[in-house]
Amino acid sequence: MNILTANLRHLYQRRGLWLFYAFLGLLVLLSIMAALGNPRAGKGQFIWFIAIAFLIGFITVALAIDVLTKPFSYCLPGHRKTVRRLIFWIGIVISFLGSLPFLAYPGLLSWEPFLMLCSAFCANLIFYWLGVGLAFINRNAAAAIGYLCFAGFAGIFFDLHITSESAIVLCPVAVICVGLLTSIVAWFRLGYEGLARRYCDVLWVSLFDAWNRDKLQRYRKTRAAIKWDKKLKTHPNPWVERFFLGRMQKYEFFRTGRYIWGGLYTTFGVAISQWKGALSGVFVALPVVCFLGYMGPGAVVVFYIVPVSMVAYVRLPVYSSMLVWGGRNERFFTVMILAATTSVLITALVTIIAAFSLPLAAIMPDITLRGGTFTFHAIYIKLCFVPLLMIPIVFTIQLFFFKKPYFVIVTIMLLFMLLFTGGSLLKALSTMIDPIYLVVGLLVLSWIIFVAVLYYICKRRCLV
Amino acid sequence: MSSKDPIVQMRRVCKRFGKTKALDEVDLQIYRGRIIGLLGANGAGKSTLLRHIIGLYLPDEGHCTTFGCEAGKLGPMQLARIGYVHQEGELLDWMMVKQLVRYVSTYYPNWNNELEERYIDDFEISTKARVGSLSPGQRQRLAILLAIGFEPELLILDEPASTLDPIARAQFLDLLLKIIQDENRAIIISSHILSDVEKVIDHAVIMKEGRILVDCSFDQLQERFSRVRISSLSGELPAELPFKNVVKCQRSNGEAILTVKDYSQEQIEQAAQSLDCQIEIQPLSLEEIYKIVVS
Numbered sequence: 001m002n003i004l005t006a007n008l009r010h011l012y013q014r015r016g017l018w019l020f021y022a023f024l025g026l027l028v029l030l031s032i033m034a035a036l037g038n039p040r041a042g043k044g045q046f047i048w049f050i051a052i053a054f055l056i057g058f059i060t061v062a063l064a065i066d067v068l069t070k071p072f073s074y075c076l077p078g079h080r081k082t083v084r085r086l087i088f089w090i091g092i093v094i095s096f097l098g099s100l101p102f103l104a105y106p107g108l109l110s111w112e113p114f115l116m117l118c119s120a121f122c123a124n125l126i127f128y129w130l131g132v133g134l135a136f137i138n139r140n141a142a143a144a145i146g147y148l149c150f151a152g153f154a155g156i157f158f159d160l161h162i163t164s165e166s167a168i169v170l171c172p173v174a175v176i177c178v179g180l181l182t183s184i185v186a187w188f189r190l191g192y193e194g195l196a197r198r199y200c201d202v203l204w205v206s207l208f209d210a211w212n213r214d215k216l217q218r219y220r221k222t223r224a225a226i227k228w229d230k231k232l233k234t235h236p237n238p239w240v241e242r243f244f245l246g247r248m249q250k251y252e253f254f255r256t257g258r259y260i261w262g263g264l265y266t267t268f269g270v271a272i273s274q275w276k277g278a279l280s281g282v283f284v285a286l287p288v289v290c291f292l293g294y295m296g297p298g299a300v301v302v303f304y305i306v307p308v309s310m311v312a313y314v315r316l317p318v319y320s321s322m323l324v325w326g327g328r329n330e331r332f333f334t335v336m337i338l339a340a341t342t343s344v345l346i347t348a349l350v351t352i353i354a355a356f357s358l359p360l361a362a363i364m365p366d367i368t369l370r371g372g373t374f375t376f377h378a379i380y381i382k383l384c385f386v387p388l389l390m391i392p393i394v395f396t397i398q399l400f401f402f403k404k405p406y407f408v409i410v411t412i413m414l415l416f417m418l419l420f421t422g423g424s425l426l427k428a429l430s431t432m433i434d435p436i437y438l439v440v441g442l443l444v445l446s447w448i449i450f451v452a453v454l455y456y457i458c459k460r461r462c463l464v
Numbered sequence: 465m466s467s468k469d470p471i472v473q474m475r476r477v478c479k480r481f482g483k484t485k486a487l488d489e490v491d492l493q494i495y496r497g498r499i500i501g502l503l504g505a506n507g508a509g510k511s512t513l514l515r516h517i518i519g520l521y522l523p524d525e526g527h528c529t530t531f532g533c534e535a536g537k538l539g540p541m542q543l544a545r546i547g548y549v550h551q552e553g554e555l556l557d558w559m560m561v562k563q564l565v566r567y568v569s570t571y572y573p574n575w576n577n578e579l580e581e582r583y584i585d586d587f588e589i590s591t592k593a594r595v596g597s598l599s600p601g602q603r604q605r606l607a608i609l610l611a612i613g614f615e616p617e618l619l620i621l622d623e624p625a626s627t628l629d630p631i632a633r634a635q636f637l638d639l640l641l642k643i644i645q646d647e648n649r650a651i652i653i654s655s656h657i658l659s660d661v662e663k664v665i666d667h668a669v670i671m672k673e674g675r676i677l678v679d680c681s682f683d684q685l686q687e688r689f690s691r692v693r694i695s696s697l698s699g700e701l702p703a704e705l706p707f708k709n710v711v712k713c714q715r716s717n718g719e720a721i722l723t724v725k726d727y728s729q730e731q732i733e734q735a736a737q738s739l740d741c742q743i744e745i746q747p748l749s750l751e752e753i754y755k756i757v758v759s
Binding site for chain 2: 269330461
């Protein structure tokens with residue numbers, strides 16, 4: 001088997017890719033339906049194939065880097081040159097396939113389909129190289145996928161799909177030139193002698209490492225160590241240390257209070273040390289509030305998404321092999337206090353963000369953008385209890401799937417789906433039960449579940 | 465609990481992780497005044513056993529008591545008597561070394577500042593460095609300091625010296641010998657560097673696939689195995705040598721080197737009397753004994 005074949009075998013040997021193929025298949029199907037179902041010129045219907053080329057470019061390089069970063073691959077004979085061949089082969093095949101639907105573009109004259117084919121092929125290549133480039137510079141491919149989805153929606157909002165399609169159709173020669181030029185640049189860049197050396201044994205979070213807890217921890221630790229050494233030299237701040245150690249010392253030795261204050265220190269020490277950074281966060285929060293205000297009713301996502309994303313990666317100190325004298329009882333009480341404190345702080349934060357929108361509603365002007373008028377609405381602050389409801393649920397999921405972050409993410413996504421689809425059920429319930437009782441009932445229920453699970457884990461489960 | 469009672473007592477402890485049996489009916493008693501070497505291949509169950517002792521793992525079957533208390537229910541009073549260095553090296557990476565030491569020392573009434581200062585000097589730990597940016601060796605040194613700073617009665621060391629350089633390892637072994645001078649203490653050390661371990665241990669526990677194969681004093685273990693060099697004084701040695709429990713045999717012109725089991729020195733000399741030969745008895749190193757036991 002030659003080296004190129006061995007690399008191509010990654011495309012089916014990695015089981016995680018099958019999920020991606022399923023997603024890609026769905027995307028291709030939707031793209032065909034969009035382009036060929038009712039083909040219309042100038043509507044951006046044909047651009048989806050090009051978006052797929054971008055995605056494939058990104059995935060191909062993510063896989064290639066996965067191999068490149070393994071130290072053994074550096075020494076494999078001929079392996080260093082295979083990267084370029086692999087990426088180019090896949091790029092050419094995908095770009096060709098992606099350009100074929102443009103033959104069905106409405107209103108083409110006799111000789112134009114060929115030119116259109118070339119233009120679409122080169123456009124595919126351009127987007128493919130964009131995906132390739134992004135994957136090469138991004139050390140955390142798994143996280144980048146999330147940003148790409150967001151960028152995709154933003155692109156649609158600003159009609160980038162229509163603009164790109166128009167460029168392919170109206171300026172084919174320019175697109176062909178740019179496509180060829182980018183391909184030549186890519187050919188030389190990928191053939192660079194030091195490429196393999198640059199990536200050899202570099203800590204890189206590849207596409208499927210989102211589920212690799214050990215690797216993610218190592219990655220975060222390495223990144224954090226650089227950050228701590230460069231930016232946070234004085235953290236935790238001496239006064240923060242004095243405060244927490246002082247609180248600990250107020251309790252006698254071996255009292256749970258001392259352990260709880262220790263837990264609070266290790267959880268919030270860095271965050272409190274960066275209080276100046278938190279203040280500057282207010283300036284970040286203001287545009288966010290403005291954006292949310294113009295979103296209309298959708299702005300209530302601030303109560304759902306923000307708290308969940310803030311606590312999704314908080315590591316509760318139940319599972320810890322760093323032994324100070326905290327037994328299972330002490331861990332139980334400490335985590336309970338930590339969860340409560342975290343919930344209250346985050347709830348306060350999102351409530352403040354929502355409260356900002358109240359005075360702004362009176363002064364913010366209407367914005368007319370692309371034919372639509374956007375009016376600033378205050379965020380529906382009555383939903384500020386939601387973080388108090390969501391956070392214990394997320395913590396419960398984390399406690400259960402501590403060793404399987406994959407399940408944490410999937411379960412949280414399912415929870416969101418349940419929330420958004422179960423809205424009507426909640427409305428129906430609120431007509432039968434007084435909404436205040438309903439809210440209080442749900443809050444109590446979520447906290448009881450969390451405490452019960454925490455108690456079970458602290459008393460009956462292994463803690464490493 | 466009297467000082468003669470075992471600090472740790474494990475009775476028929478079983479632990480499974482899915483289909484893997486990590487501990488299989490383990491019986492173990494640990495007494496004060498001993499340095500116990502816990503030996504075994506990767507996956508033999510050493511770390512699992514140690515984690516049961518401090519209650520981080522709960523047994524599926526059997527009982528494990530530490531300081532007379534069921535390990536799963538250990539409270540602050542008992543845990544404050546245990547120091548633990550673990551192979552993952554989990555520390556608070558965002559703190560500076562001195563801050564971490566201060567933080568951990570706040571938990572213990574008997575934190576020995578003098579020992580801390582001496583250790584920091586001897587092991588050349590940079591107190592101003594960020595824990596997250598320490599090298600693996602420096603990290604290990606810090607973890608050891610945090611585990612011994614409060615002078616625990618039971619010190620559990622899970623692969624403590626794997627990342628230390630030879631000089632630091634030698635210092636570390638000296639430190640263990642100093643700690644054990646207080647007869648009220650016990651040390652359990654799990655390590656793959658057997659040449660180091662054999663310098664300090666007085667008791668050996670060898671594990672394989674979750675079972676304890678050997679649990680005896682190191683002297684007894686060394687007495688069980690011997691290497692006998694038999695040199696014929698007149699020509700060739702007979703084809704059959706008068707030894708029964710021969711583990712290994714190498715022969716060459718008029719000379720044989722045997723590794724024998726369960727023979728005392730007198731028995732070896734008696735057996736050799738029937739041959740017209742010269743014998744030389746040598747003890748085996750821990751590494752050699754370990755290989756024989758687990759193979």
